[in-house]
Amino acid sequence: MSRKTYQKALNEALKQEMRRDPHVIVVGVDVAAGYTSRAEDAPDDQEGGGMLGATAGLIQEFGAARVIETPISESAIMGMCAGAACTGLRPVGELMFVDFLGVCFDQIFNQAAKLRYMFGGKAKVPLVIRTTVGAGLNAAAQHSQMLHSIFTHIPGLKVALPSNAYDAKGLLINAIRDDDPVIFMEHKGLYEQVDEVPDEPYAIPFAEANVVIDGDDLTVIAFSKMVHVAQAAAQRLEKENIHVELLDPRTSSPLDEDSILESVEKTGRVVIVDEGNPRCGMAADVAAFIVNKAFAALKAPVELVTAPHTPVPFSPTLEQAYVPSVEKVAAAVKRTMAYPSARA
Amino acid sequence: MPLSKNELMEAYRRMRTIRTFEEHVKIEFERGNVPGFVHFYVGQEGCAVGVCMNLKDSDSIGSTHRGHGHCIAKGCDVKAMMSEIYGRRTGLCGGKGGSMHIADFARGMLGANAIVGGNPPLVIGAALSAKTLGNGAVGVSFTGDGGANQGTTFESMNMAVVLKLPAIFVFENNGYGEFTSHDYAVGSKDIAARAAAFGMPAVKVDGTDFFLVYEAARAMIERARAGEGPGVIEVIAKRWHPHYLGDPETYRSLSERQALSQNDPLVKFRVRTVQGGQLQAQELDRIDEEAIQLVVAAISEAAAAPFPPESDLLTDVYSSYP
Numbered sequence: 001m002s003r004k005t006y007q008k009a010l011n012e013a014l015k016q017e018m019r020r021d022p023h024v025i026v027v028g029v030d031v032a033a034g035y036t037s038r039a040e041d042a043p044d045d046q047e048g049g050g051m052l053g054a055t056a057g058l059i060q061e062f063g064a065a066r067v068i069e070t071p072i073s074e075s076a077i078m079g080m081c082a083g084a085a086c087t088g089l090r091p092v093g094e095l096m097f098v099d100f101l102g103v104c105f106d107q108i109f110n111q112a113a114k115l116r117y118m119f120g121g122k123a124k125v126p127l128v129i130r131t132t133v134g135a136g137l138n139a140a141a142q143h144s145q146m147l148h149s150i151f152t153h154i155p156g157l158k159v160a161l162p163s164n165a166y167d168a169k170g171l172l173i174n175a176i177r178d179d180d181p182v183i184f185m186e187h188k189g190l191y192e193q194v195d196e197v198p199d200e201p202y203a204i205p206f207a208e209a210n211v212v213i214d215g216d217d218l219t220v221i222a223f224s225k226m227v228h229v230a231q232a233a234a235q236r237l238e239k240e241n242i243h244v245e246l247l248d249p250r251t252s253s254p255l256d257e258d259s260i261l262e263s264v265e266k267t268g269r270v271v272i273v274d275e276g277n278p279r280c281g282m283a284a285d286v287a288a289f290i291v292n293k294a295f296a297a298l299k300a301p302v303e304l305v306t307a308p309h310t311p312v313p314f315s316p317t318l319e320q321a322y323v324p325s326v327e328k329v330a331a332a333v334k335r336t337m338a339y340p341s342a343r344a
Numbered sequence: 345m346p347l348s349k350n351e352l353m354e355a356y357r358r359m360r361t362i363r364t365f366e367e368h369v370k371i372e373f374e375r376g377n378v379p380g381f382v383h384f385y386v387g388q389e390g391c392a393v394g395v396c397m398n399l400k401d402s403d404s405i406g407s408t409h410r411g412h413g414h415c416i417a418k419g420c421d422v423k424a425m426m427s428e429i430y431g432r433r434t435g436l437c438g439g440k441g442g443s444m445h446i447a448d449f450a451r452g453m454l455g456a457n458a459i460v461g462g463n464p465p466l467v468i469g470a471a472l473s474a475k476t477l478g479n480g481a482v483g484v485s486f487t488g489d490g491g492a493n494q495g496t497t498f499e500s501m502n503m504a505v506v507l508k509l510p511a512i513f514v515f516e517n518n519g520y521g522e523f524t525s526h527d528y529a530v531g532s533k534d535i536a537a538r539a540a541a542f543g544m545p546a547v548k549v550d551g552t553d554f555f556l557v558y559e560a561a562r563a564m565i566e567r568a569r570a571g572e573g574p575g576v577i578e579v580i581a582k583r584w585h586p587h588y589l590g591d592p593e594t595y596r597s598l599s600e601r602q603a604l605s606q607n608d609p610l611v612k613f614r615v616r617t618v619q620g621g622q623l624q625a626q627e628l629d630r631i632d633e634e635a636i637q638l639v640v641a642a643i644s645e646a647a648a649a650p651f652p653p654e655s656d657l658l659t660d661v662y663s664s665y666p
Contacts, residue, residue: 076468088473
């Protein structure tokens, strides 16, 4: 056990699974920091990997047959990984930014997701697609989206969104061991987040929410980096004697419905925080589920704190306004606590 | 290397089975017994069989929406195929896939694919598996002249060259991508010529001649198996039927349609092997008869087979969930 970054935790998960199982391969653009194209004067100890370093050191340990750098051809990359997955390998493909999903979506949602079902259970697709998500780095509209609700919508796909380094390692190991296609969404703003992470391998099952904070007054459900935003809001609200229970579902598909219902039955008040856009998003999905299954327990309407219905803006002041903030979450909690008297 | 008598009989059997299968499915479809869409491979039998006679169960193929021929050529069970087309539980895919998604992984048939250009990336994945696992297998992608223009096809070709994968891209130029002719849609009017620009060899052959297809495929496949990388085969053979049953076919003239059956791969095969003394006419006649018997039995069994129960709706979405 030691303190590690989210990036290091991902790297450890990949290394340990690749050591355990020779069928695990890594595929993508620059996954070996351009090893295929090294200059003669590149230092020998160059160990970079991937846009944000999660695949560092892999090609040095496992070689070019298992760490495959590709041209920039997302359809060919994702499809090749799906085809390899259903013929004996366990590929971990990298979609550098989730925003690129439009370039290769058919291979993910029509092929990888559906082969098992269309072929009557005779195919299995043990594929992981790792991808970076989220805003906050001024990367602008085409490099900052979440899009997890789009993948969640597709039957046949699983979706994991680790919010911290401990979950990142455990969920990635579980994803690699899972026999279904998993979209593994790493928030780019969390790569430097540090946590106590066990040195040995461990798998965190899907559909097991983490209760980040126990509380009786109100349930906050948050995804990915918003867990930290909600946590900061909860700490502020403690001082005002509001005790928030914070749930991190960890996976949007499958979703830990039982834990959500248990919490809502206890508190009767819900705020959902999600960095995705509001229409057809995870916040709407979870809210509908809660209202349908726990209506009698509710003491107030379900509040949704999400990004607006806009692309992600570039200018830092605008991006800051786009991403749900601690202030917005706290205000939503207070409104819900005060219902019916204070309804915005 | 000449084919043995058994191999020649097997090749003819597969081609005749495809022809008979398609002709009978057409009749059943017109009677309203087959749900959904069907796309017939009649006229192109020499292509699928010429290629697949070079393949084993451990080799993988990917096909298009026009996949019955590739399935039969790869050795898929005809009765289970028919059941699948009829949407019955006894089908190759339990009735969950249908005509456009027929697959049999035990035979290396990775599926008919309803997305034009959908299979090349999957097939290079199978080739990557073969290369990584070192089992000497190859992946063969069947794509039409329409799919030849898809970005997925180009990406897969480049990827196969860059990673030196044992992948063969078979382009079946049957004259039309849906309603649009190859001559209009392929800007250079030469699919095979694109291969050189991607960095791999290509050969273009008459797809109605089983022997020409077989030889071209054999060379390309052996080369890939030996680790020398991917290749392209363009096979030219018109499809006799419309794109889908019901298509008004305004894209080809009556005289063109009438001339199609003059270039029949089955007739050519028979003439060559009988005149060449390798096979006897009555041996081929017997195969013709057996094919009819097999297909007729397949239809009656399929028509009598149970539909999947409603509980099958929810099965096999995942291996486990959660």
